[in-house]
Amino acid sequence: MAVAAERLALQNLRPSCNVLGIDLGTTNTVVAIWQAGKPSPEVLTVENNERNIPSYVWCKADGTFVVGRDAVRNLKQFPQDVCYDAKRMIGQNFTNMTQLQSDYWGFQIVNNNGRPAYELSNGKMIEDEEISVQVLKKAKAIADAYAYDNLKYAVITVPACFDQNQKDATINAAEKAGLTVLQLETESTAAAYAYNYDNKRCDDYNLFVFDLGGGFFNISIISVKDGRLNIGAIGGADNLGGRDFDNLLMKELKKRMETLGEPKYDEVQQRTRLRVLAETTKVALTTCDKEIVNCTDFFANATDKDVMMEITRAEFEKLAFQLKGFLRDACLEAMKRANLTSDEFANVLLIGGSSRMPMVSQLLNELFPQSLDSFFYQSRALDPDTAVAYGAAIRAAQLLDPNHRDLINGVLPIGIGIGLTKGHYLLMIPGGTKYPTKNKKRFYTIENNQKYAHIIIYEGEQIQANQNREILSITVPNLPPRIAGDVYFDITFKLNHDGILRVIIESPVSVIEETIDCKSLRQSGKPIEQLLRVLTFNAENNEQKIIQTEARMELRSNVENTKKRFENLKNIPLHKKKLIMENCETIIDWLEDNPDEPLDEERINLAKQIEKDAEELIDLRLMTIS
Numbered sequence: 122m123a124v125a126a127e128r129l130a131l132q133n134l135r136p137s138c139n140v141l142g143i144d145l146g147t148t149n150t151v152v153a154i155w156q157a158g159k160p161s162p163e164v165l166t167v168e169n170n171e172r173n174i175p176s177y178v179w180c181k182a183d184g185t186f187v188v189g190r191d192a193v194r195n196l197k198q199f200p201q202d203v204c205y206d207a208k209r210m211i212g213q214n215f216t217n218m219t220q221l222q223s224d225y226w227g228f229q230i231v232n233n234n235g236r237p238a239y240e241l242s243n244g245k246m247i248e249d250e251e252i253s254v255q256v257l258k259k260a261k262a263i264a265d266a267y268a269y270d271n272l273k274y275a276v277i278t279v280p281a282c283f284d285q286n287q288k289d290a291t292i293n294a295a296e297k298a299g300l301t302v303l304q305l306e307t308e309s310t311a312a313a314y315a316y317n318y319d320n321k322r323c324d325d326y327n328l329f330v331f332d333l334g335g336g337f338f339n340i341s342i343i344s345v346k347d348g349r350l351n352i353g354a355i356g357g358a359d360n361l362g363g364r365d366f367d368n369l370l371m372k373e374l375k376k377r378m379e380t381l382g383e384p385k386y387d388e389v390q391q392r393t394r395l396r397v398l399a400e401t402t403k404v405a406l407t408t409c410d411k412e413i414v415n416c417t418d419f420f421a422n423a424t425d426k427d428v429m430m431e432i433t434r435a436e437f438e439k440l441a442f443q444l445k446g447f448l449r450d451a452c453l454e455a456m457k458r459a460n461l462t463s464d465e466f467a468n469v470l471l472i473g474g475s476s477r478m479p480m481v482s483q484l485l486n487e488l489f490p491q492s493l494d495s496f497f498y499q500s501r502a503l504d505p506d507t508a509v510a511y512g513a514a515i516r517a518a519q520l521l522d523p524n525h526r527d528l529i530n531g532v533l534p535i536g537i538g539i540g541l542t543k544g545h546y547l548l549m550i551p552g553g554t555k556y557p558t559k560n561k562k563r564f565y566t567i568e569n570n571q572k573y574a575h576i577i578i579y580e581g582e583q584i585q586a587n588q589n590r591e592i593l594s595i596t597v598p599n600l601p602p603r604i605a606g607d608v609y610f611d612i613t614f615k616l617n618h619d620g621i622l623r624v625i626i627e628s629p630v631s632v633i634e635e636t637i638d639c640k641s642l643r644q645s646g647k648p649i650e651q652l653l654r655v656l657t658f659n660a661e662n663n664e665q666k667i668i669q670t671e672a673r674m675e676l677r678s679n680v681e682n683t684k685k686r687f688e689n690l691k692n693i694p695l696h697k698k699k700l701i702m703e704n705c706e707t708i709i710d711w712l713e714d715n716p717d718e719p720l721d722e723e724r725i726n727l728a729k730q731i732e733k734d735a736e737e738l739i740d741l742r743l744m745t746i747s
Contacts, residue, residue: 134318136521139268141275141300142513143260144308145253145291147208147362148335148474149173151510152260155518156268161318162514164507165267172507174263177205178255180239180247188259200227200393201242206364207252209336210237211294212287227393250294257298275300276517278509280337281307281355303520308332309341311512312472313350318515326467327353327459329489331452332509333481334473336362340451342459351555355535356455361447363403363475369440370399370432377430378416394418406434407477438480445480452488458553463489472505533616540577540586542567545674548582549614556616565609567678569685570602574610578624597628605685672720676728677712680705683735697734704731 142153151172155162167174177192180202196203215232229240238246264272277295279288288305295302309330330341339357343350374395405412416428469485533556538548549560574597581589600608610628626633684705687698704727711724
């Protein structure tokens with residue numbers, strides 16, 4: 122009955138007014154509209170039967186803006202004034218912009234009060250948010266002309282990895298463009314809406330959404346039951362996309378040209394031309410086995426014959442071998458988190474223009490061999506470029522349908538935890554956990570007469586606390602003056618159905634509560650070099666290292682607290698006190714001298730002996746996490 126009701130709701134979905142779904146992309150933007158009274162949404166054509174609006178803005182000297190294909194046409198002539206890749210910068214701190222990426226931009230990025238901004242050829246600065254404003258204005262104008270209406274409401278899609286700053290900046294840009302954002306939806310969830318609506322499927326099934334766009338890579342595993350979308354796992358990288366495959370080709374083209382003579386590619390115009398040439402070559406290799414590249418523009422007095430070079434698809438895929446490996450590892454990790462195997466998916470949804478690369482289909486055919494090419498979603502003329510905007514329009518219609526009810530169950534994108542002493546880290550709620558959920562742990566003071574405790578909350582799942590991203594800092598003041606281990610405080614993480622985390626700290630003298638919106642959390646971007654280094658990291662060894670580190674941490678914590686406790690105790694046999702102190706020192710010295718060694722039988726037995734001796738003298742409560 123529930124399935125039938127949801128299917129009927131899909132068939133009868135009607136928004137109360139005209140609404141938009143906008144896929145605001147790094148490279149291209151797509152707009153879809155669902156008009157009131159119409160049975161379904163429509164992806165709008167921009168020009169020449171194209172549905173993509175290039176996310177490029179030419180900032181002219183007179184202060185006006187040109188958006189889309191006309192901006193692209195002026196890229197070579199005005200490389201410092203045609204701005205793009207705003208989505209990679211919006212809401213970011215200037216320090217997050219890596220030199221690796223800026224090497225491949227024709228424009229200049231400067232520090233504008235801690236935020237990145239474009240510096241134009243006339244010295245003026247344009248904020249990245251303003252570039253998104255102009256692209257959204259263009260999308261709205263196209264839809265207004267189509268509907269003969271001043272459209273107001275929209276659902277805009279963002280990568281699953283966007284943090285709150287990036288989301289807030291996107292909403293601000295939309296408002297400046299004259300739009301009211303009903304909701305920011307993740308691109309992968311929007312694609313799932315498109316599939317769900319297109320197929321009128323409300324029964325139990327799983328979707329694997331593979332999103333490789335120009336600037337971002339995201340994976341979402343979505344389970345559908347009784348018409349409700351349950352996000353089972355999220356993965357990917359917030360600083361990997363089609364641009365990085367372009368960059369590989371740029372490096373290769375530069376290398377080959379240097380063997381032909383003295384090329385000119387350091388000038389802004391030449392660097393821009395090289396980037397365009399690399400992107401064009403990548404696109405050509407999507408449909409052809411090889412491409413003849415003409416490099417005449419980079420050499421003085423050269424003929425076409427002198428500077429023609431051939432690049433094959435096999436050569437390109439060899440260059441991208443490590444990036445493909447990262448894509449593969451991320452897919453496997455997402456399935457592991459969702460506790461699903463490849464044969465448990467009804468379909469794989471390919472979204473993002475870069476997912477058209479043959480190496481992507483080859484990779485997914487290897488991971489999902491049961492259905493091969495027919496497995497990948499192509500239906501009702503939807504393709505990787507348009508499915509997201511189509512799904513966003515469906516979501517907008519649901520939000521403005523009087524009979525709407527929410528159809529999404531959330532999942533924590535990445536784990537959250539607490540920093541401990543010695544730089545260690547305790548994961549409180551692992552990534553992939555469905556909410557609502559909660560977890561409570563008890564901690565003890567580690568110093569005599571400790572006056573306060575400083576609690577730092579992190580997002581991430583690395584072994585060391587400083588390898589994760591700090592998201593909240595709380596101080597617990599006015600602790601009563603007692604011996605180390607005598608004062609405790611309880612920390613509770615409560616993650617509600619809206620993805621809002623409540624951190625509650627209860628001490629003997631106070632209760633402190635803070636909140637965090639975990640739907641907005643995701644680790645900050647890493648340069649590609651760091652992503653590639655991750656490829657060599659052995660997950661199995663990492664898990665083993667976590668176990669060893671936690672064991673060492675717990676042992677040292679117990680031993681140090683036992684030592685501190687007995688240092689100040691009187692009226693106990695001195696020889697027994699001395700034995701306990703010496704044994705504690707032995708373990709502490711061994712841990713310091715052997716930082717990477719796992720605990721052996723000798724150390725474990727000695728720790729047991731310390732505990733036994735201590736219990737004989739006093740009812741010792743070891744400092745631990747209960």
